[in-house]
Amino acid sequence: MIAQPTVPPKRWITKPFPDSLEQRQAITSLTTSLGVSPFLASLLVQRGIQTFDEARLFFRPELNHLHNPFAMKDMDRAITRLQMAMLPERQEKILIYGDYDVDGTTSVALVYGFLQNYHDQIDHYIPDRYKEGYGISRQGIEWAAENGFSLIIALDCGIKSVDRVAEAKELGIDFIICDHHRPGDTLPDAAAVLDPKRSDCQYPYKELSGCGVGFKLLQAFCLHKDIPLDDLYPYLDLVAVSIASDIVPITGENRVMAYYGLKNLNTQPRTGLKALIKVAGFKSELDITNVVFGLGPRINAAGRIQHAKAAVQLLLAESEEEADEFAMAINKHNNSRREFDSSMTEQALDMIRKNDAMINAKSTVLFDATWHKGVIGIVASRCIEHFHRPTIILTQSHDKAAGSARSVPGFDVYEAIEECADLLEQFGGHTFAAGMTMPIDNIDAFRAKFEAVVSRKILEEHLTPLVDIDMPLDFSEINDKLFRIVKQMGPFGPHNMQPVFKTDDVYLASDPIIMKEKHLKLNLRQRRTGHTLTAIGFGMAHVAEQLQSGEPFSICYQVEQNHFNGNVSLQLMLKDIKCS
Numbered sequence: 042m043i044a045q046p047t048v049p050p051k052r053w054i055t056k057p058f059p060d061s062l063e064q065r066q067a068i069t070s071l072t073t074s075l076g077v078s079p080f081l082a083s084l085l086v087q088r089g090i091q092t093f094d095e096a097r098l099f100f101r102p103e104l105n106h107l108h109n110p111f112a113m114k115d116m117d118r119a120i121t122r123l124q125m126a127m128l129p130e131r132q133e134k135i136l137i138y139g140d141y142d143v144d145g146t147t148s149v150a151l152v153y154g155f156l157q158n159y160h161d162q163i164d165h166y167i168p169d170r171y172k173e174g175y176g177i178s179r180q181g182i183e184w185a186a187e188n189g190f191s192l193i194i195a196l197d198c199g200i201k202s203v204d205r206v207a208e209a210k211e212l213g214i215d216f217i218i219c220d221h222h223r224p225g226d227t228l229p230d231a232a233a234v235l236d237p238k239r240s241d242c243q244y245p246y247k248e249l250s251g252c253g254v255g256f257k258l259l260q261a262f263c264l265h266k267d268i269p270l271d272d273l274y275p276y277l278d279l280v281a282v283s284i285a286s287d288i289v290p291i292t293g294e295n296r297v298m299a300y301y302g303l304k305n306l307n308t309q310p311r312t313g314l315k316a317l318i319k320v321a322g323f324k325s326e327l328d329i330t331n332v333v334f335g336l337g338p339r340i341n342a343a344g345r346i347q348h349a350k351a352a353v354q355l356l357l358a359e360s361e362e363e364a365d366e367f368a369m370a371i372n373k374h375n376n377s378r379r380e381f382d383s384s385m386t387e388q389a390l391d392m393i394r395k396n397d398a399m400i401n402a403k404s405t406v407l408f409d410a411t412w413h414k415g416v417i418g419i420v421a422s423r424c425i426e427h428f429h430r431p432t433i434i435l436t437q438s439h440d441k442a443a444g445s446a447r448s449v450p451g452f453d454v455y456e457a458i459e460e461c462a463d464l465l466e467q468f469g470g471h472t473f474a475a476g477m478t479m480p481i482d483n484i485d486a487f488r489a490k491f492e493a494v495v496s497r498k499i500l501e502e503h504l505t506p507l508v509d510i511d512m513p514l515d516f517s518e519i520n521d522k523l524f525r526i527v528k529q530m531g532p533f534g535p536h537n538m539q540p541v542f543k544t545d546d547v548y549l550a551s552d553p554i555i556m557k558e559k560h561l562k563l564n565l566r567q568r569r570t571g572h573t574l575t576a577i578g579f580g581m582a583h584v585a586e587q588l589q590s591g592e593p594f595s596i597c598y599q600v601e602q603n604h605f606n607g608n609v610s611l612q613l614m615l616k617d618i619k620c621s
Contacts, residue, residue: 051617052502053597055510055543059086067091080518081526084511084540088530100529102297104274110261114242119217119233119258120265126192127160136185137165139196140175140251141349143286143340147279148196148219148252150313150356155259155276159266164190167349171414171438175469175476177202177209177216186212192232194219194258197251200236201225201469219254221289222469223455246293252283253298277302278310279356284534285329286337288473291534299532303327313355316368325604329532339368342375381413386423388412393428403504404430404495406488408481410437418445418474425449429506431457431495433477435484441466442484446475451503457494461487508616510597514542516565516572524600524611541616543597553585561585565613568593575603578615587620594620 059068064086071082074093090096098106110116126133135156139149146167153165166185168178176198182205185193192215199206200220206229209216216231221238228234235254237244249257256276263273281302284295291299306314307326314336318327321335343352351374355367389407393399405424412420417434424432425447431454435444448454453472462468464487468477479487533539550566550573561578576598578584588594598613 051506051508053508053510053543053617053619055513056087058512059083064091071096077526078518078523080512080514081523084527084530087511088537102300104270104297104301106297107260107294108245110257110264113235113237113244113254113257113261114239115233115235116257116261119235120261122192122215122217122232123194123258123262124265132162133192134162134164134188134190135160136190136193137163137196138177138181138185138193138198139165139167139353140198141167141170142197143337143352144251144283145197146340146343146349146352146356147283147286148255149353151252151276151279152194152196152219152255152259153353154279154357155273156262159268164188165353167353169348174438174443174478177205179205179208182209182212182214185209185214190214192217194255196255197221199229199231200234201229201467203227203229205229206231217258219251219258221249221251221254222471246295248290248292248295250280250283250287250289250295252280252287253289253295256280256298274301275305275309275311278305278314281306281532282314282332282336282340285332286340288333288535290536291329291532292536296532296537299329299534303329303332303532306332311356312361312364313358313367316358316361316364317355317371319365320368320372329534338378339371339375342378343371378416378419381416382419382423385409385412385416385420389420389424389434390427393424400428402430402492403499404492405432406435406484406491407433408435408442408484412436414438414443417443418447418476421445421447430504431491431499433491437481438478440481442479442481444477444479446470446477448473449503450507452495452499457491457498460494461490464490508597509538509541510543511540512542514544515570516544516567516574517570519572519574519600519611521611524602527600539599541597541599543595545595546593547596548591548593549588553588555582555585558582561615563588563615565596574611574613576613576615578618581615581618584618584620588618590620592621594618 067086068079068082071085072079075096090099126135137149137153139145149165157163166181168181173180177195191213194217196219199218200222206216218231218234220236223238224236237247237249259273263270277298280298284299289295317336317339323331340352343349358364358367392407405428414436417436421432421434429449431448431452433444433446435442446454455470455472455475458468458475464479464483466478470476527540544567546568547565550564554562556562559580559582561581563576565576566573596618597616601612601614603610603612
């Protein structure tokens with residue numbers, strides 16, 4: 042028996058075809074100047090690319106397109122304080138402090154790895170996820186004071202650490218904060234606060250990762266010290282890993298840095314990332330998806346299961362032997378994480394399915410004191426795959442309830458949590474992901490208030506999974522040239538997603554093949570064109586019987602390459618199937 046999914050049928054939304062007079066002229070112009078089909082030209086115009094020069098910049102990003110780092114509020118103050126610490130007569134001890142997730146650990150590896158070439162009195166610190174928690178910890182400040190540090194560069198955290206920064210100042214420690222999270226009403230009293238989301242910051246690009254903000258600090262440092270930027274660019278592999286793993290938009294500067302960072306990963310990755318690529322089993326060229334699902338979870342696993350300093354040690358490793366050792370250890374952590382993830386997800390789904398009120402709710406808030414704090418965010422995401430709505434998973438940590446929130450497209454979970462702030466001790470995050478701490482006695486009240494807030498604000502359409510379709514496409518248009526040009530539209534990610542196409546009037550050309558009782562392999566023919574293509578549908582085995590009725594159906598999909606036994610062919614990766 043093949044299990045039916047609990048997620049409701051998906052909504053298909055096809056983007057408007059670029060059909061204004063100006064857009065039609067642009068399509069004609071691009072068809073000629075680029076030598077592509079009108080279909081591909083239409084796809085580009087749909088993404089706002091209307092001229093040959095815009096297409097050139099899109100397909101060939103350049104590092105000189107990066108913005109001037111001194112356009113960021115407080116950058117001049119940050120460089121002045123950093124320079125002062127490095128003066129020969131001062132030789133201050135600098136501590137590079139970062140969060141324990143992928144963005145934080147790559148940030149620390151980037152800034153520490155680069156600055157150690159120019160300053161001897163430097164070290165790094167990652168807080169313990171379980172003993173210290175998120176952000177600037179009192180324990181971390183005390184450690185810095187005891188060891189004589191007078192400047193802390195905080196990466197991917199600190200924007201809300203008003204009290205901790207004040208405590209550090211009393212101990213004679215200054216902060217340079219490099220963060221990308223939303224600020225609170227009051228900024229920390231730091232030597233410099235670098236955050237493009239500051240309301241008074243005029244920096245032209247707001248969506249940098251924490252590692253991206255750290256990169257801008259180093260870019261400014263290089264410009265100020267007349268250090269060739271070519272010395273900094275090899276570190277873009279770390280920035281690309283952070284951009285992919287933190288799910289920030291791959292537009293503007295992020296797209297440029299991801300483009301060149303992926304180039305580094307695929308040609309000359311640093312020793313630690315090379316070892317990680319090896320244990321992850323990747324043998325072909327990496328893309329953003331490979332980083333998100335292959336490298337990111339392994340880096341994260343170190344901090345989730347033991348301590349994230351292992352991830353930093355891997356990223357900073359210089360010898361292959363040392364890197365391989367760290368990578369193998371981290372891979373074991375990742376395997377343990379998967380076991381926690383799987384068992385906790387089943388428990389969480391079981392809690393929902395056995396409770397009618399939870400089944401019919403507009404949100405999910407679950408608590409179990411025994412759940413592993415390191416994987417609650419992953420479990421929240423897994424629950425959304427089955428019950429598509431804002432979800433918070435809580436566990437016990439130091440006599441408090443610590444939680445991780447995930448949202449669905451179109452709904453700002455951070456704002457919803459903010460409305461429940463009176464029940465929380467601390468919280469922070471983004472539109473689609475957040476973390477929080479509260480007294481255990483507040484869980485029931487929080488669950489009720491959060492449900493009320495979500496019910497009031499969420500739209501019914503947000504509760505149904507969405508498939509964004511770029512354009513209808515006939516099988517006759519699918520060829521190697523289309524695949525090559527679509528691939529060059531990457532790196533793909535938020536706000537520059539891999540194109541999804543729709544084809545109607547499709548039927549089976551042969552019996553479906555069910556793989557591992559869950560997945561579907563299909564040989565499909567489009568009736569109107571007569572063309573046949575192979576398609577793979579992960580988790581779609583439950584529709585096999587319905588497809589065999591002989592009735593035509595519609596599919597939405599991405600075009601991929603299949604490499605098998607030395608042969609390369611095009612195949613469709615199905616996103617959804619709709620029967621007549």
